[in-house]
Amino acid sequence: MRTGYGVETVRAAERALMARLPEGALMQRAAAGLAAACNGLLGRTYGARVVLLVGSGDNGGDALYAGARLARRGAGVTAVLLAPERAHEGGLTALRAAGGRTVVAPGAVVEGVAEPVGGIIARADLVVDGIVGIGGKGGLRPAAVELADLVREAGVPVVAVDLPSGVEAETGEVAGVAVRADATVTFGTYKPGLLIDPAREYAGAVRLIDIGLGPHLPGGALDAAGTGSDGSGTGRGRSDDGSGKGPSPSPAVEALQHGDVARLLPRPDAESDKYRRGVVGVVAGSARYPGAAVLAVAGALRSGAGAVRYAGPGADTVIARYPETLVSAGPPRKAGRVQAWVVGPGLGDEQDARQAVAEVLDSDVPLLVDADGLRLMDLDAVRARTAPTVLTPHAGEASALLGVPREQVEGARLASVRDLAARTASTVLLKGSTTLVADPDSSVPVRVNATGTGWLATAGTGDVLSGLIGGLLAAGLPARDAASAGAYVHGLAGRLAPDPPSATNVAGALRHAWHDITT
């Protein structure tokens, strides 16, 4: 499991660790990791030109100490200071002692003359962004924006210290200009912003440096270095709700890894019959969109469920393509016993569709609602359900449900998915390049899926995902596990399918993804 903690939690862990270490030791660990990463990226450090962008906090301190290490290995290091009189003193001394030089950033509010740094940046072999880290508030200030613009125009490689400056550590939101990094070297634990779009796109390749913070994070998260979690992620308690009441006892976000998904996916035992393995019912497709029925069934058939029932107007098309499906052309209530329902893909708007959605909402088995089902469902009926409900909107559908513009959902994905889960009392999977899964209980970490690819934004792939997750629900997985494991397998299938993948190919590749994960 990969976990991301909020800023207050990181700071509390940092304080606990610092109390046991000599002054400055933590920053030295961070700087050593940062310098090693820079050495790796430079290939040859001796003679390389390195430019440090240095803000007034410890993020700038990390950059200065790392710069000193690079200077000692023969790099020509120039620090551009945004606040010369407040830059980290020890770091400045170390850099100068190692032969590095400092210049004042244009736009810095200081006495004296700012030097034209555009040329220095343009000639750099590497820029180290230490403008601001987890102490950042709001969008970058004008002097920092000016530096970020110079770096972008220069097109030189950038390593961000802890976070790309200008992105929100806590949420993954980006208010205005932020530094675009090729790589980010982060300390102690991932921050939500490094895992969630749009901020994630600014971070480039993220490298986590273990500075010993793990045991001081809630739950003694030994996986802070990306290894060894028990995968349970069950820390429950007060949420980090920004109320200032202290850190949350669980991570804010977590991302399943191969091993976690392997443990979650159902495996049949010798005793399994179809009902034990779970029967999933699919209510999808219409005379106008019969393909949605076929694709949702295709996903369900590769979910490990014992059997797939299909109920609706696509029965003939489905049986022709997948003879193993148990089909009926009537309404869901007459389809027979199921352990979970999937409703929505390609249903259209007809009265029958509306009625079918109402019927499955009324059932007492787990239910996944997607696509047209999200428009046709009655919210009160959703909230009144006693069995788990999973909603799988993309940003446009989520914006309609929340009554906000689509851009707002895309810019604030974490807040949006949490809000929707709370309002609907459902588990919500918000699709996107990083898919998020939130439980209605806000103290439960939001799951982030990173296996997806841009190619998956293709007609019909969502139908496959619905069927897959529905099958996992029928097999007995809890809603959050079914949704996040389903997203993981589906994303991997998107990568394994031939480019550019069609939904049919993605469905076909589910088998390979499943095999890849479980063997």
Ligand SMILES: NC(=O)C1=CN([C@@H]2O[C@H](COP(=O)(O)OP(=O)(O)OC[C@H]3O[C@@H](n4cnc5c(N)ncnc54)[C@H](OP(=O)(O)O)[C@@H]3O)[C@@H](O)[C@H]2O)[C@@H](O)CC1
């Ligand atoms: N946690 C750990 O375990 C470890 C943490 N470490 C490192 O410490 C970093 C945190 O350091 P930090 O607390 O000093 O805050 P930091 O990110 O440097 O920013 C504060 C400064 O930025 C300024 N500023 C604020 N907003 C701004 C904006 N929008 N645009 C521009 N400027 C803005 C703000 O200015 P002020 O408001 O004071 O005028 C203030 O001076 C952390 O990210 C990591 O790198 C490692 O060394 C060791 C292990």
Ligand SMILES: [K+]
């Ligand atoms: K930074």
